[in-house]
Every structure is written in structure tokens, then in C-alpha cells.
Amino acid sequence: MNERPSILSRSFHYSAYKDKKRLVELKRAKNLKISLAFPTLNEEATIAKEVLVIKTELMDRFPLIDEIAVIDSGSTDKTRETARRFGATVFDSSAILPKYGSFRGKGENLWKSLYVLKGDIIVWIDADISNINPKFLYGLVGPLLEDDGIGYVKAFYKRPIRTATGLTPSGGGRVTEILIRPLFSLFYPELAELVQPLSGEYAGRRSILEKLSFSVGYGVEVGHLIDLFHMFGPSILAQVDMEERIHRNQSIEALSRMSYGIMATFLDRLEKYGEISLLKELGKRHIALTADGETWKPVLSEISMVERPPMLTIPEYLARFPSAAAAPAGSPGKETPEDPRSPDAEGD
Numbered sequence: 001m002n003e004r005p006s007i008l009s010r011s012f013h014y015s016a017y018k019d020k021k022r023l024v025e026l027k028r029a030k031n032l033k034i035s036l037a038f039p040t041l042n043e044e045a046t047i048a049k050e051v052l053v054i055k056t057e058l059m060d061r062f063p064l065i066d067e068i069a070v071i072d073s074g075s076t077d078k079t080r081e082t083a084r085r086f087g088a089t090v091f092d093s094s095a096i097l098p099k100y101g102s103f104r105g106k107g108e109n110l111w112k113s114l115y116v117l118k119g120d121i122i123v124w125i126d127a128d129i130s131n132i133n134p135k136f137l138y139g140l141v142g143p144l145l146e147d148d149g150i151g152y153v154k155a156f157y158k159r160p161i162r163t164a165t166g167l168t169p170s171g172g173g174r175v176t177e178i179l180i181r182p183l184f185s186l187f188y189p190e191l192a193e194l195v196q197p198l199s200g201e202y203a204g205r206r207s208i209l210e211k212l213s214f215s216v217g218y219g220v221e222v223g224h225l226i227d228l229f230h231m232f233g234p235s236i237l238a239q240v241d242m243e244e245r246i247h248r249n250q251s252i253e254a255l256s257r258m259s260y261g262i263m264a265t266f267l268d269r270l271e272k273y274g275e276i277s278l279l280k281e282l283g284k285r286h287i288a289l290t291a292d293g294e295t296w297k298p299v300l301s302e303i304s305m306v307e308r309p310p311m312l313t314i315p316e317y318l319a320r321f322p323s324a325a326a327a328p329a330g331s332p333g334k335e336t337p338e339d340p341r342s343p344d345a346e347g348d
Contacts (some may be wrong), residue, residue, distance in 0.1 A: 007193040010143070010150065010238040014135040017142025017240075020062040026145040027064060034065045034141055035119030038088070039109035043127035044077040050125070050132045051086040057134040059087075064138060069117060070127075071096075071109040079127075091116055097316060103306050106200075107220030111308040114209060115317055121145075122209055126200035131246040139240045140203035151236040152204040152228055156195035157245040173198075179259050180222060183266055187275065190234040191225055198222070198262075201242070208236070210317070210324055214308040218258045219265025223307075226269040253288060260286040261303045268307070 017023060027034065036054060040047060051068060058064045070083040070090045080090045094102035096112040110124055121144055125136055136155065143150045176198050184192040191197065198221050211231065215223045228236055250258065270276040288299040311317045311324075318325045 007190065007234055007237050007239065011156075011195070011241065012139075012143060012238065013241045014139030014142075014243070017138050017146075018135075020058070020064060020134075020138055023138055023142060023145055024062055024064050027141075030145065032121060032145070033067075033119040034121045034123065035067045035069065035117035036065050036123045036125065036137060037069045037071055037110070037113040037117060038083070038125055038127040039071050039073070039106045039113070040075060040079050040083070040127045041073040041104070042075045042077045042079060044075070044079045044082055046130055046132070047079055047088075047127050048082045048086050050127060050129060051083055051088045053132050054125075054134060054137055055087045058137055064141070065123070066119060067117065069113065071113045071116075073104050073109060097314070099316075100308075100314075103216040103304055105216040105218075105220075105304055107214045107218075107223075108216040108306075108308065110220060111214035111216070111311070114206070114311045115314075115320065120206050121203060122206055123203040124201065129245060131244065133242075135242055136201050136245075139242055140201065143238045143240065144203060144205065147238075149235065150238045151208040151232065152224070152238075153202060154194060154196060154237070154239045155199045155201035155242050155245075156239050157199070157242040160244065160246055175255055175259050175262065179262065187270065188226065188229055191229060191237075194225070194237070194239055195241075196239075197225055199245075201245075206321075207324075208232070210311040210321075213310055215261075215265045216306045216308060217304040218261030219268075222262050223265045223269060226266070226273075230273055256288060257286050257301055257303060261305070264303070264305055268305075 038047065038050060047070065051070075054065070055068055059068065068088045070080065070088045071093050072080050072090060073093050084090045091112075093109050093112055096115055102108070113124070114122065121141055123137055123140055129136070140153050140155060143153050173196060176196060180197055181192055184194075184197070200221075202221075208228070212224055212227050214220055225237075264282060267276070267278065267282065271278055284302075286301040286303050288301070289296045290299050
């Protein structure tokens with residue numbers, strides 16, 4: 001593989017792809033299909049606008065994408081009904097490949113979306129964006145349509161944080177700056193050039209995504225980036241500036257649990273690739289402390305560490321996408337399912 005410049009040299013601004021008609025022409029010339037999926041859990045407040053904005057501009061007006069799906073983790077509000085009413089195909093995550101069980105987590109929904117979506121390019125966008133704009137989609141697919149050497153594109157942006165007095169211009173991305181950037185600087189300096197490595201908006205080619213393992217929980221993004229680095233090199237990565245993203249900000253307690261899950265995935269990948277050797281078994285639960293009067297009590301949280309194997313190792317996937325069977329898996333984590341039955345996924 002020829003060396004290409006650093007990730008910073010493949011950092012673009014969404015406005016470079018604002019000519020949506022040109023992107024549609026590129027898509028047609030390359031005979032590609034593009035799929036969008038929103039992983040959801042109780043996103044009633046924002047999912048309608050997200051689906052409507054993307055569908056109106058990038059399906060109805062400019063046929064850039066071919067399908068919009070919601071992969072839901074069992075919402076108890078009206079997320080699913082709302083998404084369906086505004087034009088998305090809605091899937092219950094637990095009904096997709098049910099033989100393999102079901103776990104609650106964003107990574108689980110992303111992994112299962114590969115089975116039900118039809119596109120050659122897959123776009124994932126978080127469902128809690130309050131300032132949704134078509135740029136979040138066309139900005140991600142633009143580099144993939146223009147450059148066949150790019151395989152995985154991350155969004156980055158400024159992330160205002162809500163305070164008692166309203167929104168401040170910055171302050172989001174705390175886990176990235178306190179945990180991930182230092183770790184990448186130590187172990188993968190090339191990946192430290194990603195502005196928002198944990199961003200929830202990214203797109204990739206199916207031929208690449210189907211080779212990746214998926215952490216079902218918080219570690220899915222960092223796991224992908226390390227796997228991509230080892231399997232393809234950093235030249236496959238690009239990033240696009242979306243300027244600003246407004247969403248729900250997490251509490252420090254929630255970010256601590258998130259950091260625990262991300263760190264566990266990070267250490268798993270380092271050990272998998274022979275870059276460290278763990279001399280003891282890691283703890284199985286996140287431990288927080290809460291004040292009870294003048295004493296402190298531990299609060300234990302189970303954080304899922306399940307890793308879903310590459311879709312290329314799933315017989316049902318190979319039956320659904322026969323062309324994938326001819327491609328070498330070339331991926332970490334070669335767990336093989338025991339039972340070759342082929343249940344169909346169910347959209348509702």
C-alpha cells in the first residue's frame with residue numbers, strides 16, 4: 001500500500017461537498033447505494049426532525065441516499081412510531097439475527113444494521129442532534145464518492161456544553177481530550193490527528209465495515225479506529241468539519257462509565273495486536289462513589305464488554321450478501337457461529 005499524507009491532510013470542510021447534484025452523479029457513475037441508520041434508545045424528542053430533514057433534502061429532492069433506517073434498542077417512548085411516521089424503516093435490534101442474542105448498546109445496533117441495510121456505503125448518525133442538517137450526511141459521503149482510497153470518514157465539530165446559564169461555545173468532548181487523545185498520543189500518534197475520534201457521525205464502505213469487530217457498548221468507535229489502523233493503515237481515514245453539533249451533554253458520572261468501557265476496549269486491542277501484555281485480569285465493574293451523609297458508598301455498574309465478530313464470519317450475512325463470501329475476512333476476532341440457521345430480520 002502506497003503511503004499517503006497524514007490524516008490532517010485528509011481533513012475537509014463539509015462545504016466542499018455542498019453540490020449535492022454532483023454527488024448524486026458520482027454515486028450513479030460508480031453504481032453505488034448509500035444507506036443511513038440512526039441507532040436509537042428513547043430519542044422521541046429529536047428523531048422526527050432528523051429523519052424529516054435528511055429524507056426531504058437527500059432522498060426526495062436529491063436522491064443521494066437510498067434508505068433511512070432506525071435500529072432501536074427497545075425505546076419506551078414514541079421513538080419508533082415517530083420515526084416510522086416520518087419515513088424511516090424501523091427495526092427492533094433484538095429481532096435482527098436473534099439466534100445470536102441481543103445486547104443493549106450503540107455498538108450492537110451498528111453491528112446489526114450491517115445485516116439489514118443494503119448500501120455499499122453505510123452512514124451512521126446519532127439520533128440526539130438538535131441542530132441536524134443535511135451536511136451531516138453529504139459531508140461524510142463526499143470524500144468516499146470522490147476518493148476510492150478513502151474508506152472510513154469521521155465527522156468533527158465544535159461541541160457547545162450546556163450550563164446553568166445556557167450554551168457555552170466549547171467544553172464538549174471531555175472524554176476525547178482527557179482520555180483518548182493522551183492514549184493515542186502514546187500508542188497511535190497518527191490517530192491523535194483525529195479531531196473527534198469518538199464522534200457518533202461517521203461513514204464507511206461496506207467492504208471495510210464487514211471486516212471489523214464491534215464492541216457492543218462505549219468502545220465501538222475506538223475499537224474501529226485501532227482495527228482500521230492495523231488492517232489498512234491510517235491512509236484509509238478521513239475527517240470532515242461540520243462546524244457545530246448540539247446534543248445532550250452527559251454528566252461526569254456518565255462520562256466516567258463511558259471512559260471505563262472505552263479504556264477496556266483500548267486495552268483489549270493493544271493486547272490483541274501484541275502491543276502490551278496484561279499481567280492480571282481486569283475488573284468487571286465500574287466503581288463510583290456516592291456520599292451518604294458523612295460516609296461514602298461504592299456504586300457498581302456492569303458495563304458490557306461483549307465484542308461482536310466481523311459480519312464476514314456470520315453465515316446469515318454471507319447468505320444475504322453472497323459477494324462478501326469471496327472477499328478475505330482479514331479481520332481480528334474470528335469467532336465462528338455454531339448454528340448456520342438463517343433467521344430473517346424484522347422491520348416494524
